[in-house]
Amino acid sequence: MDAPRARQDDVPWPQRVFDSIWMLALAAVVFFFLSYVVWGLIDLLSIRMGG
Amino acid sequence: MAIGLLEGSYGPDGFRTCEVTGLKIHRSAEVPAKMFGLTAVVALILGGIAALLVALTRWEAVGLLQPTQFYKYLSLHAWNLLIFWMVFMEVAILYVGGPMVLGRKMPGSKLARLGWTVMVVSAVLIEYAIWTTTYPDQQPLLTSYAPLKSSPLFYLGVNTFILGTVVSALPFFACIWQEKNEHPGRTLPLVSFGAFVTGIIAVEALLGGLITYVPTFLWRIGVVGHIDASWYRQMYWIIGHGSQQINLAAMITVWYFMTHLTAGAEVVSEKVSRGAFILYLFFINLGAAHHLMADPAVSAGWRMWNTSYAMYGAVLASLIHAFAIPAGLEAGRRRRGLGGDSWFGWLKTAPWHDPGFSATALSIILFGFLGGITGVLMGQMQLNTMRHNTLAVPGHFHGTVAVGTTLAFMGLVYYVVRLLFRKEWVLDRLARLQPYLYGIAMSIAAMAMMEAGIVYGVPRRDPITTSIPGTSFSFSAASPMLEVLGIAASVAVLAGAIFVLVTVASLLFGEEAEARVPVPLAIERSDRSVHGFSMRGTLAMGLFFLVVFALFYGMDWMWLSRLWTFGT
């Protein structure tokens, strides 16, 4: 932790993405909401009345 | 006495330095961590007692409890172990993985106290609600499936418990926020990153819980008129399975931590391990869909996409960690010259006598083979129809939670006693034996449940299956398996009691712990970078695991193909 930090421009973008934890968290929660909740709700709402 | 246990000796700035790990620990993080850890063990005790009563009932030759009592103790067993033992421990893990690993103060530790109080009061309320449930209310078990009604106090308690947990997690997130703001170019240590991912998974699960239980509570007290059963199931399982995915992420974080601390493991590839945690972050909670495989209403497409965690993205993550952690142990020990150059010397010479290590190692092996494989198999949409609601399902999750995560947390608690409470272990020989006794006994119990469910279709949540009123049909053919279950589970409860005995006795009567750095950590390491050291032993074990996986996979699909035909 005493060694010099890498300059920001030296850091490749994938490492910066992996370090952008709040952005990752937000993206993950949005993805979950769409993939699991919204898609599932669409399924439920598109069931027609029977009988 | 309790207050004395919680306090430690800190400098005027509130910090102390752990001579074993080198971590700078502030009391604002350590005191709450101890509080939550102790509470978790109390829940373990309650859940363990209920476990014994449940096991001695499902061992139908003993048939201890009548059905009404059975459902009460089953509910207490589920809530105390699947939820309280796990969640209180996980909050403690957040405090360890965040502020303690980062060497920071924990902001808002008053919130930790408030959250803890709300969680404890809520837990007591839930236990009370279960204890006093009378007709027409039914026991909630774990899932409290609407429209079967449980006590209003139960739903209320669940909601406040969720809120309390969210509040308790806030100091952790605030600490991470501060760290990232102060050091924008710095990468979080892997354990802290794992804790962060665990925290976000938890927030998803908890929000799902509120979406489920607030309307359900309102329905129960008559404010809301109707709860759709399918919507309930879909929403419930966000917290139902999500709470268990918190366990998975926390457990894996603990595995990295404990293999390093007790046996000298290192991180063989930061980017690969972090990539795996990110896969978890995005995909792991989709697995809530596992419980809706045999459901009407939700489409096949939704089911297959979500049950597979988006094309098995989260399974890839698990397989990565399953390699990276043992590989880290292997390469880390080879780098320290431990165990010679053979294929498995690094493993054979590992500290198997140290309950912190043995619990962790057993957790890794048993979770993978028992819990992991069965989870993926049962999560496949069509295979699930053979297993849904049978005893194979508890068999699976006893493999994951009761064996895997519980062993990992037990190992962690042994070290919490030594490093946070700074007490030496008493009853040393019992401590050494305990993880093996527990791991083996609980594994046998889990396998007995799987066998009973797979081979005979014995239902879960049913206290008397070997004789059914009104018919000669029964599941009595499974009686030998239920006997194995009863005996093995009883031994496991005994081993759990030994764990509690050793830890409590150490807290009360243990000597001040010496600052003994575990041998592996103290050894000078070679200059060569860790990923330059062989991981062939781990690869061999990994390939063996995949072969076993593939065999069971093939077997399950073969059984399915022989069933009557059904479906569109």
Place this chain on the structure above:
Amino acid sequence: MSSPLKSPEGVWWNWGVSRLERTWVGIAFVWCVILFAWMLGWRELGAQNPTGPTTRISPDRYRAEVQAYEKEARKTDDGIVPPGRDIYVGAQQWTWNGLPVVLQAGKEYRLHLSSYDVQHGFGLHREARMIEQFNLQVLPGYEWVVPIDFKHPGVYDVQCNEFCGVGHRTMHGQIIVK
């Protein structure tokens, strides 16, 4: 440098990954693709899938459907014989309305499932060989129609396996396939 407790320094993205670890990740990825493809493939081509059309229906309406069906069915000593290819089963605390039913092996039926009250579990077992089983969730408010075709004659037992109250363990029914 590579402790899980310390911040990795510098450009850790460019640190080498051992060949063995790469190999493992590659194999794991292929296995994951196989798992996914097999499940999807079976959905399209396989003979066992927990799928079928779902419609919304109120418990009262479904009960009326089941009763209408029972009226038209032929009564025998072993159970009712469906008038056509539709089998109606109504789950209620704590009995299976519509069972016992007598079916023909090798004939494709449409199994209608719904509940009059709470959630139930349609746990079906071939009595002669209990490893042969399937388990479907039965919900109030939804009618699920699952096509089904029994290859082997014999007795098939239905045991509810979703907790539905105190009488749950008594909820048994039978399907006789001739």
